[in-house]
Amino acid sequence: MAENDASTAGESLDAQEIYEQTAALAAHLARAGIRFLPNAQESEVEAWGAHFVAEADEMPEVSVAEVPVAAAPAAVAPPAAVASPARPVRRVESVPAFTSIEGPYPGESLSVAERKARLDDLALQVAGCTQCEVLSNCRTQTVFGEGSSTPRFVFFGEAPGAEEDRSGRPFADQAGQLLTKMIQACKFQREDAYLFNSIKCRPPGSRTPEPGEFQNCRTFYEQQLALLRPEYIVCLGAISAQELLKTKLSVGRLRGKLHTYLESKVVVTYHPSYLLRNPAAKKAAWDDLQMMMKDAGLM
Known part of the structure; x- marks a missing residue:
């Protein structure tokens, strides 16, 4: 590489080569989030420096x-x-x-029978909840969660869809079928894990839940996690990850590393419904699950 640099350092470029390389640099800067090339004046340089610092965290x-x-x-x-x-x-x-949200889960770790009883009681509270007037009036039924009461892995989504609203089961639609295959690829079964959403009622038209709705449901999913105490929480999609980790970062910024929620490790990946619409993202989701499996000693 050094020899190549030395041999070309003294060569001059013709006008076309200069144009092509300048265009390539401009295109690269545009991809990095830079929208224009400033004039080399003192005032412009100063403004450009402030702009660059403001955007530094967002640039790849x-x-x-x-x-x-x-x-x-x-x-x-x-x-x-x-x-x-x-x-x-x-x-x-x-x-x-x-x-990262660190610290112990509140309360004591309960026996299997006590966990099941507490989860059943909490499910009854959720079924009778009317804190969100819109959601409680339009739902068919609440969707609490299902799976093992002593899970090593939990899968945390956003809100129920139409099929979940009809059946009362989380991830019961086509996206849920894909999630089941993803879980099986991780060398365990769906019933070995626990599946639930941050919101327990289907929003009208399956819209994104509103901040007040998240606030009203937060105590329910926090109690679920405190009872389950999983080793790993898999956040499916940006909404659940942002809600759990109290961040505004995207899935792309959050995935590929382990985060912390109290005593649990958190993996962020794409929601199965997103993968159905964008099959090319399946490889990235599989990479996220493999990262978790390696950390868990399953690979």
Whole structure:
């Protein structure tokens, strides 16, 4: 590599090569979130520096090898599609990182019989809940959760859909069938895990739950987790991950690493319904589950 650099360092580039390399650099900067190339004036440089710091947390990591070598931009005008000096600087606030939620689960770890009894009592409370007037009036029934009362793994989703609302079971639709296959690929069965949602009633039209609805249901899923005390919590989709971890980061920013919720390790991956719409994301979801399996000693 050093020899190649040395042999080309003294060679001059013709106008076409300069244009192509400058265009490549401009396209790379655009992919990184940079919308224009500023003039090299003191005031512009100062504004650009402030803009760059504000967006630094949102930009993907790029290796030096990916950045093409370009001649000075002054040697040739940048492509018209990229250069727009009159366009105002886009100001955004960087997304704050969240702190892992650490500490012991409240209360004592109960026996299997006591856990089942407490979960049954909690399910009755959920069935009679009317805190969310809209949800309690439009639901067919609540969807509490199902599975082992001593699970090593729990799968945590957003809210029931139409089929779950009819059956009273979580993940009972086509996405649930895919989730069952994903669980079986992890070398255990659906009944060995515990499946539930952050919201216990189907929102009208299966819309995204509102903040007040999450707040009203939070005590229920927190009690479920305190009773179950799983080793791993698999958050399916952005909504459940953001609710559990108290963050606004996307699945793409959260996946690929283990997070913490009290005594449990948290894995964030794509929701099965998203995978049905975007089959290409299945590989990434499988990578997330393999990460969990390796950590759990199943691989």
